[in-house]
Amino acid sequence: MNQPTDNHDKSAVLLVDFQEDFTEDKNGALAVAGTDAAYIDTVARATRALSGQGLPIYATQDWHPETHMSFVTNHPGAEVFTTLDIDGRSQIMWPAHCVQGTAGASIMLADDLFEQVIQKGSDARFDSYSGFADDGGKQTALEEQLANAGIKELLVYGLATDFCVKFTVLDALAAGYRVHLLLDLCRGVAPDTTEAAIEEMREKGAVITESAAFIPGRG
Ligand code: VGL
Ligand code: ZN
Numbered sequence: 066m067n068q069p070t071d072n073h074d075k076s077a078v079l080l081v082d083f084q085e086d087f088t089e090d091k092n093g094a095l096a097v098a099g100t101d102a103a104y105i106d107t108v109a110r111a112t113r114a115l116s117g118q119g120l121p122i123y124a125t126q127d128w129h130p131e132t133h134m135s136f137v138t139n140h141p142g143a144e145v146f147t148t149l150d151i152d153g154r155s156q157i158m159w160p161a162h163c164v165q166g167t168a169g170a171s172i173m174l175a176d177d178l179f180e181q182v183i184q185k186g187s188d189a190r191f192d193s194y195s196g197f198a199d200d201g202g203k204q205t206a207l208e209e210q211l212a213n214a215g216i217k218e219l220l221v222y223g224l225a226t227d228f229c230v231k232f233t234v235l236d237a238l239a240a241g242y243r244v245h246l247l248l249d250l251c252r253g254v255a256p257d258t259t260e261a262a263i264e265e266m267r268e269k270g271a272v273i274t275e276s277a278a279f280i281p282g283r284g
Pocket of ligand 2: 127129135162
């Protein structure tokens with residue numbers, strides 16, 4: 066079994082945007098392909114198993130105001146999934162999703178499982194695929210939390226492989242964390258961008274692996 070590599074350095078789980086609005090099973094506003102009940106159950110079980118092994122679980126939560134600039138509904142005439150140039154940045158027009166306080170924004174696991182939930186994308190002016198910082202450069206509390214806890218290694222999985230997982234992993238690598246991507250617990254928005262994202266994460270140093278490598282009795 067492939068245990069977290071160094072006993073002196075602590076490992077943690079980083080569960081990315083495991084929220085109703087990104088799932089088919091919950092009829093989410095921005096449902097990612099392959100997010101059926103079995104996927105949700107597998108991620109929930111794996112997360113509880115890893116927690117049971119003593120790993121602290123951190124979660125990111127996409128948490129947008131209704132006025133968020135990434136929502137197509139806030140750009141009259143724009144079409145969903147097209148790209149707009151906004152303040153010199155290229156922005157995908159998403160359906161309104163993960164609106165603060167709505168069921169769609171809720172994480173599909175009980176709160177008490179988490180060491181910390183890091184909300185992101187709360188500033189209407191900036192999108193924030195990464196759990197570490199938004200497109201305006203403002204850091205979330207994630208890096209400080211992990212540093213305070215002495216965490217050097219992250220087991221990352223969740224939604225979506227080609228957006229929030231990708232940018233969170235790339236920021237984690239840039240910040241010096243060892244990253245294991247548990248690919249069987251991820252789903253991507255589109256096949257081509259998902260393949261490219263996996264390749265980029267691998268190139269930048271992420272170990273692309275699966276949950277069975279960390280959970281006894283699975284695979
Ligand atoms: C995400 C698009 C917009 C994600 C969040 O969690 O991957 N994708 N907001
Ligand atoms: Zn979002």
